[in-house]
Amino acid sequence: MMEYKGYKAQIDFDNEAGLFVGEVINTHDGIGFSGRSVDELKDAFHRAVEDYLELSCDMGGEVNQPFSGQLAIRVNPMLHRAIATCAEREGKSVTAWIAECLSRATGVSNQRDG
Numbered sequence: 001m002m003e004y005k006g007y008k009a010q011i012d013f014d015n016e017a018g019l020f021v022g023e024v025i026n027t028h029d030g031i032g033f034s035g036r037s038v039d040e041l042k043d044a045f046h047r048a049v050e051d052y053l054e055l056s057c058d059m060g061g062e063v064n065q066p067f068s069g070q071l072a073i074r075v076n077p078m079l080h081r082a083i084a085t086c087a088e089r090e091g092k093s094v095t096a097w098i099a100e101c102l103s104r105a106t107g108v109s110n111q112r113d114g
Contacts, residue, residue, distance in 0.1 A: 002022065002041075002042065002045055004045055004046050004049050005049055005053075006026075006066040007024050007026060007027065007031070007049050007066050008024065008025055008026045008066065009022040009023060009024050009025065009033075009045055010022065010023055010025045011041065014034075017034075018036065019034050019035060019036045020034060020035050020036070020037075020038070020041045021033075021034045022034065022035075022041060022044070022045055022048075024048070024049070024052075024066075026066040026069075027066055029052065031048050031049065031052050032048070033045050033047070033048040073098075083097065083098065
């Protein structure tokens with residue numbers, strides 16, 4: 001995982017092409033980049049974010065800020081009680097239980113970086 005100006009990137013290696021491929025994962029917009037070395041990849045990531053920010057400003061649009069990882073939800077009291085009961089039964093906090101449920105539902109790991 002790489003981070004620059006709040007934007008986080010997932011990195012993979014394309015064995016056929018022989019290069020690292022990155023994608024910014026905490027924004028709605030698709031921001032991709034690649035490089036043959038770690039230094040080249042890092043530079044490409046920084047350039048991709050800077051280009052994205054500059055292009056968004058030039059177009060007069062709003063920059064899609066990175067997702068923070070924090071989510072506030074409101075539910076009715078009966079659902080809240082049921083969630084708390086399930087979390088307690090599994091020995092987890094309400095937050096941990098909800099995060100695990102959302103992770104299962106989306107197929108996306110809830111492991112945080114650092």
